Amino acid sequence: GRVYGVESYGLEGDHLKISLTEELPNFGNTGFVLPNSIQFKRGDKIFDPVPNDVxxxxxxxxxxxxxxxxxxxxxxxxxxxxxxxxxxxxxxxxxxxxxxxxxxxxxxxxxxxxxxxxxxxxxxxxxxxxxxxxxxxxxxxxxxxxxxxxxxxxxxxxxxxxxxxxxxxxxxxxxxxxxxxxxxxxxxxxxxxxxxxxxxxxxxxxxxxxxxxxxxxxx
The missing domain is CATH 3.90.70.10 (Cysteine proteinases)
Known part of the structure; x- marks a missing residue:
């Protein structure tokens, strides 16, 4: 898979709204994805962008x-x-x-x-x-x-x-x-x-x- 830098993200309904640090051709830098369709990493550590406890x-x-x-x-x-x-x-x-x-x-x-x-x-x-x-x-x-x-x-x-x-x-x-x-x-x-x-x-x-x-x- 591809790796992208993330500028910001937030949960909206069942989807994550993500803004990337770069523009994608014919797309821009902001869109919606299902949380289980992507993997988040901070450094070498994988983390869940949707915590179980808030x-x-x-x-x-x-x-x-x-x-x-x-x-x-x-x-x-x-x-x-x-x-x-x-x-x-x-x-x-x-x-x-x-x-x-x-x-x-x-x-x-x-x-x-x-x-x-x-x-x-x-x-x-x-x-x-x-x-x-x-x-x-x-x-x-x-x-x-x-x-x-x-x-x-x-x-x-x-x-x-x-x-x-x-x-x-x-x-x-x-x-x-x-x-x-x-x-x-x-x-x-x-x-x-x-x-x-x-x-x-x-x-x-x-x-x-x-x-x-x-x-x-x-x-």
Whole structure:
């Protein structure tokens, strides 16, 4: 086979998007390949460009200490965790999620934090690119995490619906920051920091594949 220098790569769905250090005739330097169709080497060592384990350094915020509407602020709290990961801090000096809640109220009225279109406007107002979709696939979710971007995920974790932050994955499931606590205990355990929700459970409450509700956030 041929050997090429790689300038950059990232996972997009089931494919790797690769930019080479050279232009190929009638092709250019950027294209998509299946991960198992190529071999990556760094020096003399072969490595897997799609790791089996990813965990982002996203902080944990609980919605339970929010002074207003703690029971219905999973949305802004989940977004606040992603924002903080990207370097955003509260302009008020308090909790970032409280500032985001007020933005929603100012933009569309009290209770509007439960509207995904308002949440998308909020994310954009803070200078981020965002897309919200209700038909995402789990492969796209993993791609975002592999590319070091946390995900704000909606699902039936509670009877009324709930939003959490995905920060990674491993062989067993997704690593999450759940602002209300541990869903696997029915939220009798209120600690939601760096929990592992099994793939089967996540697919049951936030799937199935092709029907995943998620906000993708990037710079």
């Amino acid at each position: 965990e982002l350094n996203v902080p944990y915020f609980s919605q339970r200490d929010n002074p207003r509407f703690d029971w219905s602020t999973c949305n802004v709290t989940a977004i606040a965790m992603a924002f903080y990961y990207y370097g955003v801090r509260s302009k008020w000096g308090g909790q970032l999620e409280d500032e985001l809640l007020q933005w929603c109220f100012d933009y569309a009225g009290q209770g509007s934090q439960t509207d995904h279109s308002v949440l998308s406007a909020l994310i954009q107002a803070y200078g981020f690119k965002t897309s919200f979709d209700t038909t995402r696939k789990w492969a796209d979710v993993r791609s975002e995490l592999l590319n070091r971007r946390p995900i704000v995920l909606a699902g039936d974790f509670t009877a009324a619906g709930h939003i959490i932050t995905l920060i990674g994955y491993n062989s067993e499931g997704y690593i999450v920051q759940d602002p209300w606590g541990d869903a696997l205990t029915g939220y009798s355990d209120t600690e939601g920091r760096k929990l592992m929700y099994p793939y089967g459970y996540i697919n049951q409450v936030a799937g199935p594949d092709g029907n995943v509700w998620a906000h993708f956030i990037s710079r």
